[in-house]
Amino acid sequence: MAKYLLLKHYRGAPAAVNDVPMDRWTPQELSAHLRYMSDFAARLEATGEFVDSQALSPEGTFVRSDSAGGPPVTDGPFAExxxxxxxxxxxxxxxxxxxxxxxxxxxxxxxxxxxxxxxxLELRPFLTELPTITE
Amino acid sequence: MVDEALLRSLTPTVIAVLVRRGADFAAAEDAVQDALIEAVRTWPRDRPHDPQGWLITVAWRKFLDAARAEASRRRREESAHAETVPGPAVAVDDTLQLYFLCAHPSLSPASAVALTLRAVGGLTTRQIAQAYLVPEATMAQRISRAKRTVAGVRLNRPGDLATVLRVLYLVFNEGYSGEVDLAAEAIRLARQVAALSRHEEAAGLLALMLLHHARRPARTRPDGSLVPLAEQDRGRWDTRLIAEGVDVLQAALARDRLGEFQAQAAVAALHADARTAAETDWVQIVEWYDELLRLTGSPVARLNRAVAVGEADGPRAGLAALAALDPALPRYAAAEAYLHERDGDPVTAARRYADAARAASNLAERDHLTRQAARLNAQLRD
Structure with missing residues (x-):
């Protein structure tokens, strides 16, 4: 078994074929989408392939340490x-x-x-633990 | 079958008995957890006639075993220092004192919640971890750190009831995930605290929980999407919980010592009282929010008050009340979108609903707000 991360982007990925913002869909289209997503996760749970799924808020900041003893520096909200x-x-x-x-x-x-x-969607394999047998 | 609710309801009493016999809190709590696990294992075959007596006996034996093992381990280590003398026995003389200890002000809210659920709620670390979506090892550490933090606390004066109520409020608001229904658990504990403390704010919190819990069956659709209060099928509200909540609240209010939970419960009771959304007594609701603001000055109460003003005096009045508030407040954009739609401005409303969806802090609200924007945009296209 191998773990993979499926990353979804608000921005930064090439444009989708059917690229319409969600608030421009009809409520029925929205419902159909949400049902598809939850059915997909449920199906992977049933096949034993689901690990985790999380959504992130678009609001966020970059943070780094400043000079010693000072409070961290923030940069954000994220630029467009x-x-x-x-x-x-x-x-x-x-x-x-x-x-x-x-x-x-x-x-x-x-x-x-x-x-x-x-x-x-971005597909990224996880780096694994060191195998017991390497030769 | 083991009656888990019964088992859990006995937890704080049994811990209190062990502490009275001289066990320190942390060791007593561990021993009772071990006894609970043994009960779950053996009771289905061999249920004791006196469950509480059985738990006390077994927990005390577990405590003695652990104390002996600890003592011999210490002898083996031949420690030069005698610093590992068990901490001072906590003068816990009843169940309520345990609540005070678990919600001690020296604990962070997350630690107080975890310790309360384990020591007075009788939940296992695994159940608590699952409910809060953290690894079990993380939750175990959080609980043992919390126990170390309160180890030296002497309960020789009354604890702070307000922190206990805040902890129970947090548990209730976490809702439902995993196998444990945290809302129901919070109600069970609030019932106990209200009975033990006889404090009107404990009653206020219990009433608030009952009145909100009553709406739960109508609050989401089968697919998990949110149903706003005005659109809920009120026939699905739990009338038994409402009746109990109203009774508890009225008895508290009659004592004429108003507090924030009573005021919030009063708002919930007014909603429960309206057979249809249109019959809601918004004028009275605004008055209760005024009381709440007087008591707390909370910005969230100010925002809710603005929405209530919009219902009582029209959307323009609501928008005017909103304009005086900080736009960075949670749900500000959602409130503004709602009031603009009622004011007949679907273009602004759709834009603000989309903004609100971006600012939402949970998925159910985000999907609901996106749907509101989508609904208005679809209408505008037609």
Whole structure:
């Protein structure tokens, strides 16, 4: 088994095919989308491939330490040009092929006009623990 | 089947008995947890006639075993210092004192919540961890640190009831996740605190919880989406809980010592009293928010008051009241969107609903606010 992170972006990913902001969808389209997302997670729970899923607020700041003893420096809210993560799902699957297949399904969630959004999701393998046998 | 509710309701009493016999709080709490686990294991086969007596006996034995093991471990280590003498016995003389200890002002809110749920709620660390979506090891550390923090506290004067009530309020507001219904658990504990303390604000908090819990069946659709108060099917409100909440509140108010929880419960009671949303007595609700503001000066109460003014005196009055507040307040944009829609300005309302969705702090509200924006935008396109 291998863990993968599926990252969804508010900004910073290439534009989706069906790229309409959510508040411009109809309420029915919104419901269909949310149902698809929760069905997807439930299905992965049933197959034993679901690990975690979280959504993030778009509000946030960059923080770094300042000179010793001083309070940390903040930069934000994020500028319009910055990459912005919307949320993630972690899956635990048998192969890279399976991870790609699932990311593809998630990207096809219905959006405006009931058509698949075809949004870009970022798929990142987790680095694993050191295996016992390495030679 | 083990009656878990019964088992848990006995927890604080049994801890108090062990402490009275000379155990320190942390060791007593550990021993009672061990006894609870044994009860869950053995009672289905062999249920004792006197559950409380059984728990006291078994917990005391667990405490003695642990104390002996600890003493011999210390002898083996041949420590040069005698600093590990057990801490001073906490003068806990009843269950209420345990609540004070678990919500001691020296604890952070998160620690007080965890310790309360374990020591007086009788939940396991695993259940608490699951409810708060943190790893079990993290929650175990939080609880043992909290126990160390209060280890030296002597309960020789009355504790601070306000901190106990705040902890229970936090537990109630966390709602539901995992196998434990935290809202129901908070009500159970609030009932006990109200009975033990006979304080009108404890009653006020209990009433507030009962009245909000009564609406829970109508508050979400089967798909999990939020139903706003005005659109809820009031036939699905729990009339038994409402009746109890109103009774508890009236008895508290009759003592004429108003506090913030009583004022909040009064608002909830006025909503419960209206058979339809249109029949809501908004004028009285505004008056209760005025009382709440006088008591707390809370910005959140000010925001809720502005929305109530919008219902009582029209959306323009509501928007005027809102204009005096800090736009950075939680739910400010949502309140403004709502009032603009009622004022016949769907363009501004849709824009502010979209802003509100971006500022939302939870998924259910975010989806609800996005849906409101989508609904108005769809109307504007037609």
């Amino acid at each position: 040009t910055k990459d912005l993560i919307a949320g993630w799902m972690v899956i635990d699957v048998d192969s890279h092929e399976r991870a790609v297949e699932l990311a593809g399904e998630l990207s096809a969630a219905p959006g405006a006009g009931g058509q698949p959004i075809h949004e870009w």
